[in-house]
Amino acid sequence: MGATCSTSAATRRRSTSCWRRGGSPRARSRTRWWTTWSVCRRRSWAGTLPQMGLHAEHADPPRGRRASQAGGRLRQAGQALRRPQGAAEGTGPSAPDPVVRAEAAGEPAAGIRPLLSRPAAAKGLALPRLEGRLAYHFRDRAVLLRALTHSSYAHEQGDGPDNEALEFLGDAALGFLVAEELLARFPGMDEGGLSKFKAFVVSRPNLAAAARRLGLGAHLRLGKTTEKGEGRTKESILADALEAVIAAVHLDGGDPATRALIHRLFGEQILGLDRDEVEEKDYKTTLQEALQALGRPAPRYRVTATEGPPHRPLFHVSLLVEGEELARGKGGSKKEAEQRAAQKALRVVRGSGA
Numbered sequence: 001m002g003a004t005c006s007t008s009a010a011t012r013r014r015s016t017s018c019w020r021r022g023g024s025p026r027a028r029s030r031t032r033w034w035t036t037w038s039v040c041r042r043r044s045w046a047g048t049l050p051q052m053g054l055h056a057e058h059a060d061p062p063r064g065r066r067a068s069q070a071g072g073r074l075r076q077a078g079q080a081l082r083r084p085q086g087a088a089e090g091t092g093p094s095a096p097d098p099v100v101r102a103e104a105a106g107e108p109a110a111g112i113r114p115l116l117s118r119p120a121a122a123k124g125l126a127l128p129r130l131e132g133r134l135a136y137h138f139r140d141r142a143v144l145l146r147a148l149t150h151s152s153y154a155h156e157q158g159d160g161p162d163n164e165a166l167e168f169l170g171d172a173a174l175g176f177l178v179a180e181e182l183l184a185r186f187p188g189m190d191e192g193g194l195s196k197f198k199a200f201v202v203s204r205p206n207l208a209a210a211a212r213r214l215g216l217g218a219h220l221r222l223g224k225t226t227e228k229g230e231g232r233t234k235e236s237i238l239a240d241a242l243e244a245v246i247a248a249v250h251l252d253g254g255d256p257a258t259r260a261l262i263h264r265l266f267g268e269q270i271l272g273l274d275r276d277e278v279e280e281k282d283y284k285t286t287l288q289e290a291l292q293a294l295g296r297p298a299p300r301y302r303v304t305a306t307e308g309p310p311h312r313p314l315f316h317v318s319l320l321v322e323g324e325e326l327a328r329g330k331g332g333s334k335k336e337a338e339q340r341a342a343q344k345a346l347r348v349v350r351g352s353g354a
Helices: 009-020 025-045 063-084 098-105 129-132 139-147 151-157 163-186 191-201 204-214 225-226 234-269 275-281 283-293 336-352
Strands: 298-306 314-321 325-331
Touching: 129 139, 129 204, 129 234, 139 234, 151 225, 163 191, 163 234, 191 234, 191 275, 204 234, 283 336, 298 336, 314 336, 325 336
Parallel strands: none
Antiparallel strands: 298 314, 314 325
16 A cells, blocks of 8 residues: 555656756646545545545545555554444454444434434443343344433433433333233232232332343433432433333334333233232322221322432422321432331321221
């Protein structure tokens, strides 16, 4: 390549003689510059610039010996782009992943929706590892990337849409398919029992536990503030991200793939459900039913204080029955604090019988 792109000794002698004859050095330099640029582009770079999202007419072309050096660097970059992600140099050419190729070129590849706009969208994410844990391989990984994008990252980076719309779809798909699993498991159960089982399976703590089993937190794209606030382990973020991933599987693979994923995540848990155990974990519903059996009105919950930083608040809740405080609870969310207050109040009600 150096022999092709560098200026030969004969060319230097012709340039010197042109100068002595009074020829225009600027015109001569322009001619040499364009010849060098054309040769390097045609013989050495082999179309590398378009793969990198560059165009020859907008580039600042090198001159003389610098053309050889620049051509070598660009050729190496082109070879790196053509290698699949994670492949070692010298392992032979193979077809690159379409998402990696599209992101490297700054353009969506064929069949891939442009959900994400920046080339570095997938940087640092081990998507094949997550796909292995899901036992599902995406045809369009851009949908999976969107499911992993928290709103804090999207607002901070301006890097395409977040996963909130996918959470909405995933919540609906999850509720329907869990209800279907419950009907198959408990065909003779009444509506009240099925509703309690469904509420338990799709509850935030249960979804967060399933997300932790998948190692989902390590794959999330979070803003800097959320990252510092332990966002990768926060229950609400994990539960919402799992719903978004379920929606991504539904969009990419349809109903059969989604049903298989739900069965894989919650099938064994549904088979082992016990009604008494589930009722005990839903303390708010159990307390309300116990009070109604005693002729008492439903309890009321009131937030009495909030402490801690904005990204990690702690809520204090007071539980009232007929205006009288029966118990208090605290937790990282209002629902958690209310459940703990209801658990304490349930002990009081069962202990007193009033």
